[in-house]
């Protein structure tokens with residue numbers, strides 16, 4: 288369970304400050320997939336980076352399973368599995384070694400790591416390349432390695448930044464099935480995307496974010512009702528273009 292409340296983050300740029308995240312707040316529940324949907328530059332990655340403790344917010348609060356990220360980031364990290372926007376697998380290591388390395392960082396023993404890799408290699412269909420060095424891997428193979436690495440410690444909460452970026456249809460389908468399995472296991476799953484159909488196909492609830500602000504929260508049907516539009520792409524365009532004061536709430 289993840290709670291994000293009134294997050295703010297600014298960056299200094301030569302042309303002046305960039306207020307990337309302006310009061311973002313939402314709840315992501317266990318046993319649900321929550322989609323963070325927004326156009327390029329909306330503030331999705333910045334929000335997720337604060338959630339997975341890579342940067343601190345200027346203002347606001349984040350709780351993971353009731354633990355305040357600012358007070359106990361180490362405990363929070365143990366409960367999070369993160370696929371960051373930069374996948375960064377070690378190219379001199381095989382996929383298996385990449386995953387093992389993270390398992391050891393989490394303090395897992397060899398037998399546990401072996402068992403976890405065995406399970407994930409089957410679910411993510413990684414057998415063909417598991418023992419190859421990742422140098423030269425396709426994007427899909429790199430993403431799968433990074434996902435398996437992120438989940439080696441069996442976290443309750445899973446955060447994926449644009450997980451289907453650059454993946455083909457078959458791999459995307461496989462990944463969707465995998466995320467549904469995580470949900471069925473009662474985990475809290477958040478993923479970001481700028482593609483409405485992608486989010487609609489998978490998410491129980493969608494948080495629409497644009498210009499650093501939450502524009503609407505709801506199920507795909509609730510968002511359709513709120514806007515009076517049937518086509519989800521039109522819904523997204525309408526919500527993303529809304530003025531801040533027009534923010535819509537469809538909290539379940």
Ligand SMILES: Nc1ncnc2c1ncn2[C@@H]1O[C@H](COP(=O)(O)OP(=O)(O)OP(=O)(O)O)[C@@H](O)[C@H]1O
Nearest residue numbers: 298305307325326327328329330331332333334481
């Ligand atoms: N380290 C940084 N320094 C300066 N500006 C930044 C930094 N990180 C993000 N920004 C700016 O903050 C805004 C939000 O960026 P962010 O990466 O969070 O968007 P996003 O929704 O993930 O976009 P995309 O879908 O294009 O990845 C953008 O204007 C971006 O240029």
